[in-house]
Each structure stands twice: as structure tokens, then as C-alpha cells.
Amino acid sequence: MRNFTSYLRVIIIVSLVFCAAEYFIDSGDKPAFIEYPQVAVFLVLFAILLIAVEIVVASMNSLTRALLNEEQLAEAEENSWTKRFLKKMTKTRSIEEEGEIILDHNYDGIKELDNDLPPWWLYGFYASIVFAAIYLFKYHVLDGDNQIVEYEKEVAAAQIAIDEYKKTAVDLVDAKTVVALTEDGEIKKGGEIFQVNCVACHRADGGGAIGPNLTDDNWILGGGIKNIFNTISEGGRSGKGMIAWKQSLKPSEIQQVASYILTLHGTNPENPKAPEGDIWVEPATE
Numbered sequence: 001m002r003n004f005t006s007y008l009r010v011i012i013i014v015s016l017v018f019c020a021a022e023y024f025i026d027s028g029d030k031p032a033f034i035e036y037p038q039v040a041v042f043l044v045l046f047a048i049l050l051i052a053v054e055i056v057v058a059s060m061n062s063l064t065r066a067l068l069n070e071e072q073l074a075e076a077e078e079n080s081w082t083k084r085f086l087k088k089m090t091k092t093r094s095i096e097e098e099g100e101i102i103l104d105h106n107y108d109g110i111k112e113l114d115n116d117l118p119p120w121w122l123y124g125f126y127a128s129i130v131f132a133a134i135y136l137f138k139y140h141v142l143d144g145d146n147q148i149v150e151y152e153k154e155v156a157a158a159q160i161a162i163d164e165y166k167k168t169a170v171d172l173v174d175a176k177t178v179v180a181l182t183e184d185g186e187i188k189k190g191g192e193i194f195q196v197n198c199v200a201c202h203r204a205d206g207g208g209a210i211g212p213n214l215t216d217d218n219w220i221l222g223g224g225i226k227n228i229f230n231t232i233s234e235g236g237r238s239g240k241g242m243i244a245w246k247q248s249l250k251p252s253e254i255q256q257v258a259s260y261i262l263t264l265h266g267t268n269p270e271n272p273k274a275p276e277g278d279i280w281v282e283p284a285t286e
Helices: 004-024 037-067 070-078 081-090 095-100 119-141 147-168 184-197 224-234 251-263
Strands: 102-107 110-113
Touching (some): 004 037, 095 102, 184 251, 224 251
Antiparallel strands (some): 102 110
């Protein structure tokens, strides 16, 4: 590996593999090689392997040049696939062959060669004609969607995907989207959170102490899952209510404890606190 081309080839291939790993491996907000150390190990080993291959190829080329004479080397280079490919794509002529394609006119000693257009240019020109025909047919005959319509459709599809994601992303729930949980496992988790954080003010049975009774029909800031969730999240009345728990509990945990509190309604705690607030009636749903 003694020339710049070898170094450049290794850098480009390793960079492409690195970009592919970042694209295909879901590593969240962190780079893939940090989130998954095995990716970094693979990239290092892959780079070492490429360097070894380049060294072997360079050694083989050096050995070949040492065994062949100048005439054989020139013939080998002339017959290499890169030379043949470039000659085919450019249709270049050697200086010795220019006499066959030189034109008769002469302008102050400047002569012109009758070279064919390079095939790569012709192929690109033909491809542009085909593209133009397809474009014309799709957008002006079949009335295909233009860029604005495609953008609007993609935005609409993205919004649908976001809405579907929010339905299953538990910690994206808020006071507007929260629903009461009914599964025993979720209610049990809510009860555990209640026993750790809420019993000091509401007692273990929800009968109320410093805080209000959670088992009767009266609510200071409104009952129902949405109001209870909002009260736990944002806190009670300013200056004389409970703290906002949104800094300590995840939205999913607030949903669990709010759902647990709903199960306390109608129970018979020992020495319950007198009702506070207004009687809550769940509004009728359409």
C-alpha cells in the first residue's frame, strides 16, 4: 500500500460501510458504533482486512512487473480492462491513427479531426430523450402528481404514522389523550406508585388526610381520568395544593396511578375525610 489510490480506496470503502451501518442499524439518538461497540470492532477489523488486501495486491503487482519485460508490461497495460473500457467509452484514436480521420480544410495551420462523439455522451443524450418522453407521458398525459401534491400526500401519511405511534407510545400520553386503564397489571402498578408517593396526604385507603378524600363523589379540581391525570401532572391549587408530579413520574406512571385512584371510588375507608369540592358527574359522551 504505497500509493495514494490505495489509501483513497480503503477510506472510501470503509466510509461507505460506516454510512450503511448508521443507516440500517437503529441506534436511537446515538451513533451505531457507540450504541453497539461490536459495530466499531467490525469496522476496525474490516479496515485492517482491506489494508491487508491492498498490500497483497500491491505485492502481486510488484512481482508481476519484476518478472515481465518492458514489452510485456506495455502489452499487459494496453489489454487491461480499464484501458479497454475507457477506449470503448471515448473512442479515442492514437496519434499514429490521426491521419485516417484528419479533414482537408486548414485554418492557419490548425487542422480538424473527424472524431466521433464519445459513446458516454451519446448514451447520456439518448437517456435524456427517454426520460423526457416518460416524464411527458406521466405528468402531461396521465396527469401524475406533481411535487406539491406528492409533498402533501407524504405529510398526510406521516401524520397518520405519528398518530398511530402515539397510540402505542405510552409516555406520549397527556391530559387530552389519556384513557383509564383497566388491566389488573396496570392497576397494580398504579397502586404501588400511590403507596410510595400519595399515602402521606391521602392515606393508604384513599380516605384523605392533608389531601382530600379520593373515595367519595366530590372533587375539588374535577373527577374523571383526564382531570385526575392533569391534577397529578400539574399539581393542585396554587399555594395550598399538592406539588406537580410531572417532574418525578413519567406520563405512563401518572396514567397508572390516576387509573388506580378511579378504582378507589365508592370504597369505605376508615374515618374518611369530609367531602370537599363539588360532586362530579361524568359528562355524557357522543
